[in-house]
Amino acid sequence: MAVDRDTLTMLHREPxxxxxxxxxxxxxxxERGLSAKPGRRGLTLEEINKGTYGDAPARAWENTLAPRGAARRAGVPRAGYMVPAKSDIWSENAAMLYEEAVQRQWSSATDIPWDELAPLPDDVERAYSQFCTFLTEVEFIAGDTPSQWLPQISNEHYEVKMFLASQIMDEARHLDVFRKRALANGGGLMSSSGNAGLRVIIEAKDFTEMSTIMHVQGEGLVQSIFRMGEYIATNDAEKRIFRLSAQDESRHVAFGVMHLKYILETEPERREEIHGYLEKAEPIIGAGVGQGPVAGGSPIFGESLGILFSHTLGSPEEGGNMALAAFRRQLNEYMHRLEVAGMGERRYRLPAMIQAILEPPKN
Ligand SMILES: [Fe+2]
Ligand SMILES: [Fe+2]
Structure with a gap:
């Protein structure tokens, strides 16, 4: 069948x-025309936070899914971000901590020399298992809690959202590495703590309340425990677990200290309110004082730590002394973090049992 010229032209015409x-x-x-070049640590969020893109507003009026700096559109449904005030959630180091978290991720499956694990005396293995059971439990709450706040924070304050996302990943790895240590050497899991201190963290109704109790106090204490963990490690696998976990934990604590500092500087009228949150949470730290070596508000945890110190030092007496010294160091480090954040006066309002253990102020 012949095809006429017009039909052929139409068929071959490029659309x-x-x-x-x-x-x-x-x-x-x-905004257009901005450009960014990689800095010393690559093309970080700080490098691209230029012009209007770098301007985290004091109040996030844009309650939609729009990224910060995108043109607004009419008629867009709201996303339900319920914490619009920058001061409520901000920390000046959030972007930097997020980048560091991404660059320093590690794998509990392949970065720990698990082959170094070796049989331990039964009581020591049981103590290690108890130690790791408690830490696994703690790490769950440290991931669950920031995850509650992610959907509350506006995209205009995206740096904080991304830091919290990185923390959730870090905590997943922590709970898995302690679970693996408990199971890998035959000890298994031991007793759950039943620790009311963990509920105080997840029940916080305000971001600053949550961050001060969790990042500054709770994770500060955990950070100190991780440093002790390196000391009581019985092999290189355990040393590496604690070293890598401490590296992650220092970011979480740093976020909280800087958030507290930010809020005290921008909204000094909230100082007394924050004292109230700490007053609610601090008695749990000292709950086990007088019941033997305690670090973390759980007597069974403290006892397991005492056995591990005893194993490292060779005698129960020395182990007990070291556990108490470690508890004292934990409290001093807690006080130091509050001083850095600008709440040095907290020293004189701590529960008497904690004040009695603290070293005197340096100046
Ligand atoms: Fe953790
Ligand atoms: Fe943490």
Whole structure:
């Protein structure tokens, strides 16, 4: 069948993609003309936070899924971000801590020399298992709690969201590495703590309340425990577990200290309110004082730590003394973090049992 020329022309004609297209969206972009080059640590969030893109607003008016700096559109449904005030959630180091977290991720499966684990005396293995059971439990709450706040924070304050996301990943790895240590050497899991201190963290109704109790106090204490963990490690696998976990934990504590500092500087009227949150949580730290070596508010945890110190030092007496010294160091480090954040006066309002253990102020 013959095909006429007009039909052939129509069949071979390239479609005109621009025909009838509405290109008005090209006029609606955010700020243009900015560029960024990788710095010493690569192309970090800090490098691209320029112009209006770097301007985290004091109040996030944009309660939609729009990224910070994107052009606004009318008629967009709200996303339900319920914490619009920057001061409520901000920490100046959030972007930097997020980048560090991404660059320093590690794997509990392949970065720990598990082959170094060796049989331990039964009581020591049981103590190690108890130690790791408690830490696994603690790590769950440290991931669950920030995850409750992620959907509350506006995209305009995305640096904090990303830091919290990195923390959730860190905590997943921590709970898995302590679970693995408990199971890998035959000891298994031991007793759950039943520790009311963990509920105080997840029940916090305000971000600053949560961050001060969890990042500054709770994770500060855990950070001190991780440093002790390196000391009581019985092999290189355990040393590495604690060293790598402490590296992650220092970011979580740093976020909390800087958030507290930020809020005290920008909203000094909240100082007394924050004392109230600490007053609620601090008695749990000292709950086991007088019941033997305690570090973390759980007597069974403290006892397991005492056995591990005894194993390292060779005698129960020396182990007990070291556990008490470690508890004292934990409290001094807690006080130091509060001083860095600008709450040095907290020293004189701590529960008497804690004040009695603290070293005197340096100046
Ligand atoms: Fe952790
Ligand atoms: Fe943590």
């Amino acid at each position: 005109d993609l621009a025909e009838d297209l509405d290109l008005s969206w090209m006029d609606q972009t955010g």
